[in-house]
């Protein structure tokens with residue numbers, strides 16, 4: 583899959599921008615605050631995913647304007663599609679696929695698969711477990727509509743159950759009211775847990791391989807990257823019990839935890855409390871890893887997702903790596919660049935283009951762009967300094 587062209591109007595710091603994106607590899611360089619990340623954000627928007635920085639859609643409209651838009655021609659298995667997103671201060675975001683309105687942004691997902699790395703992702707291995715669960719969810723939502731449906735449903739049920747727990751504790755409602763909810767929750771939740779458990783080993787194995795490739799021989803002593811999917815009831819911080827996540831098991835857990843859940847006013851068992859933890863050999867990365875190791879580890883998981891999506895769809899998703907090179911030593915940078923040749927369209931941003939030597943692929947040589955205050959210029963000499 584490939585974005586052939588991109589047009590922005592009043593998007594972030596771009597007044598207008600029109601780009602031919604045919605080559606497979608694109609490097610956007612420029613000083614800080616010139617619009618490199620903004621450009622990736624525009625591409626993300628096309629996929630139907632939540633924009634990666636804006637809390638509200640209207641934040642992406644150029645300051646002082648009331649409307650903005652992002653338009654792209656995308657080549658994919660099914661042919662070529664035009665995707666347009668309109669942003670307005672006075673109305674909800676609107677998405678058009680080949681000129682027809684799509685009711686929710688989701689139908690775009692099958693067309694624009696993407697994997698995104700942002701500088702904030704470095705915090706994933708050590709931060710709250712939600713970001714680590716999201717690694718599995720992002721992947722699974724892009725390969726299975728069933729999974730997306732189960733996960734959305736689970737989260738809805740969870741909110742409703744939460745309210746009920748409050749009513750039981752606060753207003754003395756009967757605990758029996760939980761019975762039907764627990765049945766539904768266990769049903770949706772077990773689908774989520776079983777799918778995550780099915781996908782996790784594949785992602786972990788690919789990530790281990792990518793990590794070894796990036797970290798190289800000299801890292802061997804530090805240990806291999808190990809990722810462990812831990813169901814909520816298996817986590818060492820919880821009451822540690824074994825269980826596969828079948829519906830019956832799940833329902834039983836909810837029953838066992840009921841009194842405690844009413845007391846604490848929240849649901850303690852289920853996929854909203856799973857983890858996908860990072861280890862180097864036998865040591866938890868978050869306690870012993872260096873910054874570079876954290877970055878290499880999360881990057882390896884993103885690359886794993888990229889490869890798995892490529893196999894699943896038989897075409898590469900977009901890979902976007904925002905400011906990926908900082909904190910990586912020269913060896914790791916070169917190793918990463920080598921890995922990026924394996925296929926699909928790749929977008930890289932960097933504040934130091936001079937440091938990047940990108941080999942061509944059989945599909946063509948990379949395009950180097952320089953960004954200055956929302957204006958883009960294609961460089962002929964890739965070593966031209968930003």
Ligand code: ATP
Pocket residue numbers: 593594595596612613614615616617618619620621641642643644645905933
């Ligand atoms: P860095 O190397 O620091 O990551 P960058 O090139 O990625 O920089 P961006 O985050 O893409 O920079 O762009 C930041 C610039 O865009 C800032 O100057 C910011 O003020 C501007 N900006 C953000 N939102 C808008 C908007 N809605 N309208 C106009 N300008 C905006």
Ligand code: MG
Pocket residue numbers: 618619620904905
């Ligand atoms: Mg940036």
